[in-house]
Amino acid sequence: MHKEINLxxxxxxxxxxxxxxxxxxxxxxxxxxxxxxxxxxxxQVYRALDKLIEIGKIHKVESRNAFIACKSSSCEISQAxxxxxxxxxxxxxxxxxxxxxxxLTNFExxxxxxYNKYNLEFFGLCKKCKTK
Amino acid sequence: MHKEINLxxxxxxxxxxxxxxxxxxxxxxxxxxxxxxxxxxxxQVYRALDKLIEIGKIHKVESRNAFIACKSSSCEISQAxxxxxxxxxxxxxxxxxxxxxxxLTNFExxxxxxYNKYNLEFFGLCKKCKTK
DNA sequence: ATTAAAATGTTATATTATTACATACTGTTA
DNA sequence: TAACAGTATGTAATAATATAACATTTTAAT
Numbered sequence: 001m002h003k004e005i006n007l008x009x010x011x012x013x014x015x016x017x018x019x020x021x022x023x024x025x026x027x028x029x030x031x032x033x034x035x036x037x038x039x040x041x042x043x044q045v046y047r048a049l050d051k052l053i054e055i056g057k058i059h060k061v062e063s064r065n066a067f068i069a070c071k072s073s074s075c076e077i078s079q080a081x082x083x084x085x086x087x088x089x090x091x092x093x094x095x096x097x098x099x100x101x102x103x104l105t106n107f108e109x110x111x112x113x114x115y116n117k118y119n120l121e122f123f124g125l126c127k128k129c130k131t132k
Numbered sequence: 133m134h135k136e137i138n139l140x141x142x143x144x145x146x147x148x149x150x151x152x153x154x155x156x157x158x159x160x161x162x163x164x165x166x167x168x169x170x171x172x173x174x175x176q177v178y179r180a181l182d183k184l185i186e187i188g189k190i191h192k193v194e195s196r197n198a199f200i201a202c203k204s205s206s207c208e209i210s211q212a213x214x215x216x217x218x219x220x221x222x223x224x225x226x227x228x229x230x231x232x233x234x235x236l237t238n239f240e241x242x243x244x245x246x247y248n249k250y251n252l253e254f255f256g257l258c259k260k261c262k263t264k
Numbered sequence: 265a266t267t268a269a270a271a272t273g274t275t276a277t278a279t280t281a282t283t284a285c286a287t288a289c290t291g292t293t294a
Numbered sequence: 295t296a297a298c299a300g301t302a303t304g305t306a307a308t309a310a311t312a313t314a315a316c317a318t319t320t321t322a323a324t
Contacts, residue, residue, distance in 0.1 A: 121252075160310070176272075
């Protein structure tokens with residue numbers, strides 16, 4: 001479960017918008033859409049995004065420079081994220097697969113590096129786009 | 133092995149520079165450094181980067197918006213990439229682990245999605261930074 | 265030689281993100 | 295409740311990353 005943290009005003013506005021969207025949103029798209037709520041500048045958006053990422057309420061989809069609400073109950077902090085991305089329709093969904101996350105969390109290479117976070121993005125064609 | 137493709141002039145200039153670097157380079161850093169070779173505009177860099185990525189000679193490190201030469205003999209096309217990234221010294225190295233790549237290449241989720249590419253980035257502290 | 269595909273050159277502009285600095289709010293402890 | 299530290303906000307300017315549009319040239323296969 002997400003640790004319940006009280007979001008600040010801007011954080012709440014921006015989280016609400018991202019959560020309703022159910023698809024990854026770009027920072028400036030968020031900005032344009034929350035201007036009616038009094039948020040005027042990019043930095044206000046980016047600061048809220050940074051905090052929301054830090055506390056695990058949203059994730060950044062790196063290959064798309066876009067932000068999506070976390071739907072997994074297991075990622076209190078966003079230390080282990082995996083997404084499947086359709087290259088045609090651009091649908092993005094978070095993969096919540098315990099085996100996968102266990103495998104990656106326990107992964108060790110031969111360099112002695114200590115991992116505390118990973119991000120994985122799979123690309124391909126979703127079921128719908130495959131049959132078109 | 134990389135399929136041997138003749139690189140064009142700009143592609144070769146930019147690949148040579150990236151390969152020598154042994155660390156991820158930003159697009160504009162590349163631009164500034166190859167201006168003496170006659171490359172004047174961002175687009176010339178980005179076009180070469182796109183092509184080099186397509187043929188698997190370099191990879192993009194998405195979380196850093198940076199580009200690194202491929203050192204793995206197994207990635208003819210850049211369809212399966214994994215990196216380990218030190219959050220302190222920013223060292224990035226490509227992980228070439230057959231078990232990992234096999235696991236991920238064969239990964240199937242329950243959505244019926246067909247994957248043909250993935251990108252994985254591990255974050256943490258490298259051996260050196262851990263002991264400091 | 266003809267032709268199609270790939271690559272180049274150039275200008276302008278779009279998109280994504282941060283720096284810098286001033287101010288205000290929130291919760292804790294003296 | 296005053297003082298303080300930490301967090302959040304407001305605002306302007308600018309940096310960093312990436313693409314659109316269009317004209318031209320090169321390359322490689324017929």
